[in-house]
Amino acid sequence: xxxxxxxxxxxxxxxxxxxxxxxxxxxxxxxxxxxxxxxxxxxxxxxxxxxxxxxxxxxxxxxxxxxxxxxxxxxxxxxxxxxxxxxxxxxxxxxxxxxxxxxxxxxxxxxxxxxxxxxxxxxxxxxxxxxxxxxxxxxxxxxxxxxxxxxxxxxxxxxxxxxxxxxxxxxxxxxxxxxxxxxxxxxxxxxxxxxxxxxxxxxxxxxxxxxxxxxxxxxxxxxxxxxxxxxxxxxxxxxxxxxxxxxxx
Amino acid sequence: xxxxxxxxxxxxxxxxxxxxxxxxxxxxxxxxxxxxxxxxxxxxxxxxxxxxxxxxxxxxxxxxxxxxxxxxxxxxxxxxxxxxxxxxxxxxxxxxxxxxxxxxxxxxxxxxxxxxxxxxxxxxxxxxxxxxxxxxxxxxxxxxxxxxxxxxxxxxxxxxxxxxxxxxxxxxxxxxxxxxxxxxxxxxxxxxxxxxxxxxxxxxxxxxxxxxxxxxxxxxxxxxxxxxxxxxxxxxxxxxxxxxxxxxxxxxxxxxxxxxxxxxxxxxxxxxx
Ligand SMILES: Nc1ncnc2c1ncn2[C@@H]1O[C@H](COP(=O)(O)OP(=O)(O)OP(=O)(O)O)[C@@H](O)[C@H]1O
Ligand SMILES: [Mg+2]
Numbered sequence: 194x195x196x197x198x199x200x201x202x203x204x205x206x207x208x209x210x211x212x213x214x215x216x217x218x219x220x221x222x223x224x225x226x227x228x229x230x231x232x233x234x235x236x237x238x239x240x241x242x243x244x245x246x247x248x249x250x251x252x253x254x255x256x257x258x259x260x261x262x263x264x265x266x267x268x269x270x271x272x273x274x275x276x277x278x279x280x281x282x283x284x285x286x287x288x289x290x291x292x293x294x295x296x297x298x299x300x301x302x303x304x305x306x307x308x309x310x311x312x313x314x315x316x317x318x319x320x321x322x323x324x325x326x327x328x329x330x331x332x333x334x335x336x337x338x339x340x341x342x343x344x345x346x347x348x349x350x351x352x353x354x355x356x357x358x359x360x361x362x363x364x365x366x367x368x369x370x371x372x373x374x375x376x377x378x379x380x381x382x383x384x385x386x387x388x389x390x391x392x393x394x395x396x397x398x399x400x401x402x403x404x405x406x407x408x409x410x411x412x413x414x415x416x417x418x419x420x421x422x423x424x425x426x427x428x429x430x431x432x433x434x435x436x437x438x439x440x441x442x
Numbered sequence: 443x444x445x446x447x448x449x450x451x452x453x454x455x456x457x458x459x460x461x462x463x464x465x466x467x468x469x470x471x472x473x474x475x476x477x478x479x480x481x482x483x484x485x486x487x488x489x490x491x492x493x494x495x496x497x498x499x500x501x502x503x504x505x506x507x508x509x510x511x512x513x514x515x516x517x518x519x520x521x522x523x524x525x526x527x528x529x530x531x532x533x534x535x536x537x538x539x540x541x542x543x544x545x546x547x548x549x550x551x552x553x554x555x556x557x558x559x560x561x562x563x564x565x566x567x568x569x570x571x572x573x574x575x576x577x578x579x580x581x582x583x584x585x586x587x588x589x590x591x592x593x594x595x596x597x598x599x600x601x602x603x604x605x606x607x608x609x610x611x612x613x614x615x616x617x618x619x620x621x622x623x624x625x626x627x628x629x630x631x632x633x634x635x636x637x638x639x640x641x642x643x644x645x646x647x648x649x650x651x652x653x654x655x656x657x658x659x660x661x662x663x664x665x666x667x668x669x670x671x672x673x674x675x676x677x678x679x680x681x682x683x684x685x686x687x688x689x690x691x692x693x694x695x696x697x698x699x700x701x702x703x704x705x706x707x708x709x710x711x712x713x714x715x
Contacts, residue, residue, distance in 0.1 A: 273591035281589045
């Protein structure tokens with residue numbers, strides 16, 4: 194698919210580990226300001242693709258542009274700085290377990306912003322409240338929070354530096370149906386709140402039903418290639434055999 | 443007849459198997475050593491790069507000290523006490539029991555304080571480092587750092603390795619002090635060596651070089667224990683099981699390195715100091 198404004202543009206990306214080709218001549222554009230989901234079976238290469246977008250892994254060949262920047266042109270230090278354009282919510286939130294909820298959110302601000310101590314605390318508290326974490330839980334350690342709350346804190350942390358692109362790695366895998374719904378609502382809500390600054394949301398998921406509901410575009414990755422890429426509304430009507438199989442699982 | 447042949451086949455097969463296993467484990471250790479060397483090089487690259495995170499360093503400094511200090515005090519005093527006893531009864535046979543003080547002091551300063559401190563810290567703090575980093579690895583906290591643009595070696599390994607390098611010689615000095623105190627108590631109070639002679643003989647036979655030798659050794663041990671602890675933390679890949687294995691490896695290799703390095707450092711330092 195072609196878009197006017199790409200957040201991510203990938204051309205002929207190939208990645209091999211040893212003699213195992215994980216991504217093969219992959220072409221993929223992700224539109225700015227939209228929610229795009231990447232579906233695929235386990236081992237299809239989704240996480241590997243995500244790592245390339247983040248510049249954590251170097252391609253064997255091919256090019257990746259993010260927000261107009263050619264990642265291969267950035268050196269190590271520039272690349273690290275560039276990652277501040279990203280926020281990421283990990284599957285199990287990946288909160289720092291020695292820091293409280295508030296300190297977790299404050300972490301990126303402390304490392305990268307020029308705000309004063311008080312401003313950081315205030316901003317972190319605001320962020321936590323915006324994802325529905327009440328004041329009494331701000332001082333709790335991650336081990337004292339439920340799975341759903343941890344996800345919320347992880348999201349607040351991901352949003353701390355107002356990223357241009359937010360990545361969700363299997364945001365609902367392993368959660369109960371109610372928490373799943375909550376997380377999905379939170380993704381949409383977050384996206385809408387940040388739509389004025391055209392934040393792009395990229396999701397990796399196994400959950401077809403929710404994906405079709407919350408996404409604008411859906412791509413299907415199989416054995417290192419995007420074999421289907423459609424607006425979410427049309428995705429259910431895909432005639433691709435594998436996609437049909439995946440949807441009807 | 444048939445049985446004999448079978449047995450021979452079995453022996454040959456076992457022999458081939460065990461040699462190929464040996465080959466495999468040699469290749470693996472060389473490979474591991476290469477990776478460890480690269481890890482050390484990365485440490486030296488990142489340790490000099492700002493930002494310098496003093497707070498993380500002091501946290502680790504406190505953590506390592508706090509984890510080991512009680513055991514150091516306990517094992518230090520008893521080591522000194524038992525040394526005094528053993529040397530006394532040996533030396534008395536040839537009537538040089540007045541030398542208990544310097545012999546204990548020298549052995550503690552050059553060998554026992556740095557080596558035992560190294561072993562204790564490897565078992566306590568080295569293991570804890572591997573467990574902490576390993577847990578962070580499997581729960582994607584290390585990835586979270588990297589995604590934020592923070593180098594995980596700089597953030598996690600640098601403060602721990604630097605803190606261990608600084609802390610182990612301090613703990614070793616404490617071991618030395620408390621060990622000598624134990625030896626002094628046993629020597630002069632229980633074995634009735636004359637107090638003035640005890641100190642005089644130490645002054646006669648012990649020099650600053652001897653103390654330096656211990657401090658240099660302990661510094662190297664601290665560095666290697668920190669490096670090994672953090673390295674095996676980063677090597678963890680899968681699950682809680684992986685964390686356990688990493689912790690175990692950190693302890694085993696930490697202790698082995700202390701003992702092996704001790705020999706080489708001794709033979710090296712004897713020529714220099
Ligand atoms: N660092 C690596 N070294 C070697 N092989 C790798 C590496 N990273 C990924 N792979 C391989 O690449 C393939 C794709 O892995 P990837 O993690 O991208 O899949 P995935 O689509 O995210 O799967 P899942 O849904 O299970 O997370 C797998 O076969 C995996 O073994
Ligand atoms: Mg994955």
